[in-house]
Amino acid sequence: MKRFIFVMTTVVCVALACGAGTTGGLLSSHGVGAVVAPPTGGGDAAAAQYSLMAWSELGMHCIDGKDYSIFSVLPPYNVIHAQLVKKGEPPTLVTSGVTITYQATPDLANSANSKSANKTNFWSYVLPLFLASPPPETGLAGYKTQSRTPQNMTYNAAVGYWEAVGVPTVPYDDKLKFNPFPMALLVAKNSAGTILAQAKIVLSVSDELTCNTCHASGTDANAMPSAGWVYNSDPAKDTKLNILRKHDDRWNISGYLSQLQKDGYTYQAKLYDTAVAGTPVLCAACHSDNALAASGLPGIGAEASDMHTLHGPQILLSNGLTLDQNSSTSDTNSCYLCHPGPVTKCKRGAMNTQLCSSCHGNLSYAGNPTRQPWYIEPACQMCHNSSQRYTTTFDTNGQWRQTTDTTFATNDNVPIPGANLFRFSSGHGGVFCSGCHGSPHAEFPSLQANDNVYPKQLQKYPAKITECSVCHTTKMTASANMGPHGVHTVGQAWVTSHQSYVDNHGYAACAYCHGADYRGLALSATKTARTFTVEGQKKTFAVDHQFNCYDCHNGPNGG
Numbered sequence: 001m002k003r004f005i006f007v008m009t010t011v012v013c014v015a016l017a018c019g020a021g022t023t024g025g026l027l028s029s030h031g032v033g034a035v036v037a038p039p040t041g042g043g044d045a046a047a048a049q050y051s052l053m054a055w056s057e058l059g060m061h062c063i064d065g066k067d068y069s070i071f072s073v074l075p076p077y078n079v080i081h082a083q084l085v086k087k088g089e090p091p092t093l094v095t096s097g098v099t100i101t102y103q104a105t106p107d108l109a110n111s112a113n114s115k116s117a118n119k120t121n122f123w124s125y126v127l128p129l130f131l132a133s134p135p136p137e138t139g140l141a142g143y144k145t146q147s148r149t150p151q152n153m154t155y156n157a158a159v160g161y162w163e164a165v166g167v168p169t170v171p172y173d174d175k176l177k178f179n180p181f182p183m184a185l186l187v188a189k190n191s192a193g194t195i196l197a198q199a200k201i202v203l204s205v206s207d208e209l210t211c212n213t214c215h216a217s218g219t220d221a222n223a224m225p226s227a228g229w230v231y232n233s234d235p236a237k238d239t240k241l242n243i244l245r246k247h248d249d250r251w252n253i254s255g256y257l258s259q260l261q262k263d264g265y266t267y268q269a270k271l272y273d274t275a276v277a278g279t280p281v282l283c284a285a286c287h288s289d290n291a292l293a294a295s296g297l298p299g300i301g302a303e304a305s306d307m308h309t310l311h312g313p314q315i316l317l318s319n320g321l322t323l324d325q326n327s328s329t330s331d332t333n334s335c336y337l338c339h340p341g342p343v344t345k346c347k348r349g350a351m352n353t354q355l356c357s358s359c360h361g362n363l364s365y366a367g368n369p370t371r372q373p374w375y376i377e378p379a380c381q382m383c384h385n386s387s388q389r390y391t392t393t394f395d396t397n398g399q400w401r402q403t404t405d406t407t408f409a410t411n412d413n414v415p416i417p418g419a420n421l422f423r424f425s426s427g428h429g430g431v432f433c434s435g436c437h438g439s440p441h442a443e444f445p446s447l448q449a450n451d452n453v454y455p456k457q458l459q460k461y462p463a464k465i466t467e468c469s470v471c472h473t474t475k476m477t478a479s480a481n482m483g484p485h486g487v488h489t490v491g492q493a494w495v496t497s498h499q500s501y502v503d504n505h506g507y508a509a510c511a512y513c514h515g516a517d518y519r520g521l522a523l524s525a526t527k528t529a530r531t532f533t534v535e536g537q538k539k540t541f542a543v544d545h546q547f548n549c550y551d552c553h554n555g556p557n558g559g
Contacts, residue, residue, distance in 0.1 A: 049196070072282050082162040090472075104183075214314075349443035435465070437465075534552045
């Protein structure tokens with residue numbers, strides 16, 4: 001029998017190279033933007049000495065929804081990571097002698113999500129689908145749903161973070177209202193039970209996979225099965241049954257039944273008949289899927305590749321254009337037809353104004369069978385290099401941009417040789433990129449207010465973690481290039497001492513962030529209002545001001 005283990009758990013090692021920043025303001029035991037009182041027993045003095053960096057591995061985890069009786073693409077399976085930083089010079093990552101727990105907490109709109117089993121029939125069908133039988137409220141990897149009872153995370157020494165893998169979160173709160181951005185409270189305590197630090201993060205999850213746009217009964221005639229529409233009274237079942245009927249029209253799986261039987265799946269020659277007879281179908285039983293570490297069957301394409309290449313040329317009835325064509329102008333009429341989605345808007349982070357295709361290409365490009373889905377993905381340095389912020393990952397030849405500039409580069413060969421995934425990359429001080437920048441598609445600042453609670457806890461404003469005091473003591477000395485991505489210290493110490501650096505080293509290196517004309521770039525912009533004392537006088541700079549050499553004196557040569 002097969003056993004499925006998510007790609008999120010397959011990392012072996014992570015190089016400490018370029019990647020993340022590690023910085024930000026002071027974390028109190030209550031936090032900024034808190035909507036529920038923290039657990040009792042904490043000490044503010046202890047909390048002031050630690051920062052808890054935390055994140056959900058994926059910016060959006062997709063699940064099949066409330067019904068798993070027909071087929072499944074993805075189970076409920078959120079992954080939480082955390083790193084506990086003890087402030088100091090240098091700061092250190094705490095790897096033992098503490099406990100870190102996760103639990104449900106209300107979000108900014110007082111929506112709480114503390115259970116899952118009453119909102120989905122996943123546990124009724126988990127055995128025939130995933131050949132496992134976890135009890136209700138327990139995920140495939142043994143971790144429980146975030147609840148009102150704190151659950152322990154585990155330290156993964158091979159990687160360097162604390163984790164809770166496969167938390168079975170669903171996108172419906174305890175009032176059964178759709179909420180794809182439920183929140184969890186993470187708490188770090190020492191052996192005496194004293195609270196050291198806390199963090200509130202989003203466990204993003206959505207079932208807004210709108211296959212019904214084309215596959216619901218009575219919709220797109222081109223998608224109608226040869227046996228006709230199913231017209232099931234349950235909309236979720238109706239769409240899935242139509243898809244299985246259409247699959248049966250296109251592909252004969254008779255030659256694979258013997259191997260499927262050996263793998264533990266008792267499917268019939270027609271998948272529609274299989275589901276109607278009471279056995280749900282797991283797509284990854286036949287199609288390889290790196291998200292599930294599923295190898296698939298020989299001769300059958302990867303699930304992600306087949307889905308993208310099949311649907312890219314399909315015409316959307318509402319405008320007569322193919323999904324490939326639509327992807328160059330509209331997420332709603334292309335990617336958001338299958339990925340969450342017009343309501344969820346999972347692409348909500350700092351790059352939210354870009355199209356999905358700006359980074360991933362159109363559907364046919366994303367589905368290229370030579371690409372390993374989930375592993376070979378766009379990397380930060382494709383847009384962020386050489387002082388530039390390109391608006392697409394593609395060069396003039398239509399290929400992913402290559403660069404030798406590693407200033408904002410992800411780590412090489414993570415989590416597998418040849419891959420360089422952001423979510424498995426770490427940098428300054430060993431802190432993972434997501435700990436400072438946020439999860440993929442939810443980079444700070446986010447359009448979703450719940451996402452921004454975490455950076456506001458650490459530094460009091462919603463942006464990537466920038467303040468050195470998140471990890472360092474407030475008395476740290478000024479540094480010209482020892483910060484994340486080789487940047488200088490942020491704060492009064494650098495303002496006071498930077499002339500000495502320029503006198504001894506020149507200012508050519510400053511151009512990378514401050515521009516060739518030294519009048520500022522987006523890289524030198526502040527994400528919070530700042531006031532500095534310059535030659536005995538106070539100067540205040542507004543949010544998004546691009547610091548430059550003309551702010552206080554006449555260019556880089558002073559005067």
